[in-house]
Amino acid sequence: MNEPAQNHVAGKQDWSGHQLTGKRQHALVTDIFTQSSLSGVPPRALQIYQRNLQMTAARSLTITYPVLQQMVGEQAMFILAQRLLAWAKPTTGDWAEWGGQLPSLIASSELAADHPYLAGVAQLEWAVHEAGRRRVDAFNRASLSLLTDDDPNQIVLSLQPSLVVLESAYPVQPLWQLHRQTANPDSLSTEALESIMQNRQSANYAVVYQHRNKPNAEAIDEQAFAWLQGVQQGMSLSALLDAYPGIDFAQWLAYAIEHEWINTILSQR
Structure with missing residues (x-):
């Protein structure tokens, strides 16, 4: 040169x-x-x-x-x-x-x-990348009082801006997780890869979020995916519980607070 x-x-x-x-x-x-x-x-x-x-x-x-x-x-x-x-x-x-x-x-x-699964893996990785760059607010614990003081029809849940839910026809989260855990791609287990692809459902769901200053992606089932979508769309707590009776709200809320999925509870009054 x-x-x-x-x-x-x-x-x-x-x-x-x-x-x-x-x-x-x-x-x-x-x-x-x-x-x-x-x-x-x-x-x-x-x-x-x-x-x-x-x-x-x-x-x-x-x-x-x-x-x-x-x-x-x-x-x-x-x-x-x-x-x-x-x-x-x-x-x-x-x-x-x-x-x-x-x-x-x-x-x-x-x-x-x-x-055909590569586009889904890329979509998941971009969501992980973005989640790691977003701000995460501490959960407003004072807002928990609304659960006992307010009408569930007026209560909405506010998720962290970094949280994203994804749907794919392929098990992209398990594929992503397997590769993340393997430093050398040549050492990947063929059996593990085949097991992931053979056991895939008709649709696969994941939630991407930031936890303790690190981005993460977690596989979830269809009902949990639909619940989180409902929360993002602003459905009231009462409407969510009616639409998804299989969700144990107390258990979900504890998990969501611990994993920094939620930042506050709001009243629409």
């Missing part, structure tokens, strides 16, 4: 050594993403920029989607990063905010034919 190109990459300088103006920077960014030549930067230097961008994007996806990276490999992640850059460009300087469209990209790619 020649010296002008090194300066160009490291210091936002053009090939003549002068700092890029705002217009030149904008033209350069356009060149990088469209492979055009509006900025006047020599093709060799532009190629270095483009390669660095692709490598950075691939590293970013690997950090955000570590299980997916285990499942498809480094080369496939690099190709996915290239395609995602062409489809959905970063809108901020924070790479952690980029990559949310990857599940949709995978679902429309050739990977979906032979590995």
Whole structure:
């Protein structure tokens, strides 16, 4: 790599050594993403920029989607990063905010034919990534008094903003969990993988949340999934209990508080 190109990459300088103006920077960014030549930067230097961008994007996806990276490999992640850059460009300087469209990209790619569960794994991993970046509020214990002082028809439960419920046709949470527990993908048990896929139900459900400053994903059953959806939709406690009589509310509430699913109880009066 020649010296002008090194300066160009490291210091936002053009090939003549002068700092890029705002217009030149904008033209350069356009060149990088469209492979055009509006900025006047020599093709060799532009190629270095483009390669660095692709490598950075691939590293970013690997950090955000570590299980997916285990499942498809480094080369496939690099190709996915290239395609995602062409489809959905970063809108901020924070790479952690980029990559949310990857599940949709995978679902429309050739990977979906032979590995239809990969899009669901990516969706779960993005939810885990987002949960780890969201704020979690301490539960308002004073709000528990509403359970005895107010009409259940007027009571609603408020979940943490980081909590997400997901539905998939494939057991993506068990697959995700198995890969997370295995440092070396080559050592994964074939029997364990086959067992997960063979024992899958017609639909699989998961809840993603942050607990003790760490994101987590947990498999839940259909009724728990529907209950959490009802809570998110603002159903009253009375309506929830009528719709899902199989839920032990006292047990669920204790678990939800312990695992930081819920931040407060509210009255609609």
